[in-house]
Each structure stands twice: as structure tokens, then as C-alpha cells.
Amino acid sequence: MNQVCVIVGVGPGNGEALARRFSEGGFQVAMLARSGTYINSLAQRLPNSHAWEYDATDWRNAETTFQSIEQQLGPVSVLLYNAGGGVFKSVEDASVEDFEANWRVNVQGLVAATKAALPQLRQHDTASIVVTSASAATRGRANTAPFASAKAAQRSLAQSLARQLGPEKIHVANVLIDGVVDLPRTRARRADQPDDFFVKPAAVADAVWMLCHQDPSAWTFELDLRPFGETW
Secondary structure, eight states: OOOEEEEESOOTTHHHHHHHHHHHTTOEEEEEESOHHHHHHHHHHSTTEEEEEOOTTOGGGHHHHHHHHHHHHOOOSEEEEOOOOOOOOOTTTSOHHHHHHHHIIIIIHHHHHHHHHHHHHTTSSSEEEEEEEEGGGTOOOTTOHHHHHHHHHHHHHHHHHHHHHGGGTEEEEEEEEOSEEOOHHHHHHTTTSOGGGEEOHHHHHHHHHHHTTOOGGGOOSEEEEOOTTOOO
């Protein structure tokens, strides 16, 4: 049986690094993203990778997409939920629609992907669900009301899944990224910062790979990742 990894939310940065790490590790990688152009281009450059155009906020497409993945690659054994969105405003400045949009991508999207993937995950002796989160899940600052509230809900959902699915040997882990991810646009905005200021996507991918290969006797639920210089 093929090892199959689905990554929901693949773009430059953590999503691409995750796809590269699991491809190098021998997995068939299903890359899901709204930008079909980007992931189709990446699939041409990355061995064992395959592109599916997918909007994490449209839950109606989840079941058919995961069925298509199973038909083409085999049953999913690793689900990486990397889709995320953030509106950084105070509760006064944010609209109700801002809150709803953050909830849809961070919570509803995870629910839909998990429900669609579970029948396939359960076909394996062990399987993994790893959620890419943020430190905002544990602390709501003044101008992060929509984002922080959605990430807190996502974290609570992940913990509920971990407690439910652990006895089935499905490892659910939440990865809190506390820092600025190294991307061309973040480099441009923080041009005065040294290299070690940034979170390296390849290092994040290595950490997620480790989580997916832990012994069930010593599973990690939550993992904080931050550069040594980050204030926390």
C-alpha cells in the first residue's frame, strides 16, 4: 500500500516545504490549494506530487476530493492541515464577516477535511493528522481578535480529535508557529533582520515529519516552534 500524504493549503513557504519533505520521504503527496497554477507547476518539479485545486472554505468539495485522491493514489495515511487565514484587527474594527471568514478556513475547513479523510486514515495501523497553528491560539492580543479566536477554536478542535482518535492509533498534533516565516515578501518587509530572525519552512517540515513518525507510547500533542530570538 502506498504511503499517501494530503496537504491542505500548499503555497510558497510551509506548504511547499511539507510537500518536499514528504515526497523525499517516499510518500505520494496530494497537494491541495486554491491556486491550481502554482500547485500544478510545483507538481512538475517535485517527484511523487500531485495537484488538486481545492478551496478549504468550501466544505462541499471535501468528500469528492478525498475520494479522488484515494482512487488515484491510495488511502490517505497522513493529513496535514496547513490552510489558514488571518484578519488582524480589533473587535471594534473587524466586521462580523471577518470573524466568519477566519472561522471558515481555520475551523470549518479542518472539520471538513478530517471527516473526509477519516475513512481512509482508519485503513492503516497508524495514521496522523497535523494542524499548522500559531501562537495566537494561546493568546489573544488586542489587534488579533478574528484570527486569535479562530485559532483558539482550531486548537480546541484538534485537542478533541486527539482524545477521540488516539485509541484508534490516529495521532493528532497541533504545531504552534511563533515567528515570521521566511518568505520573499516577509524578507522584503523585514530587510533589516538577520537570517536567524525568520522561521525556516524546511525546519518546520522536518518537525512535522518527526511528529508523523513518533512511537505511540510518546506522542506529542502540541509543539511550539520559534526562532531562539523570538520574544515569548
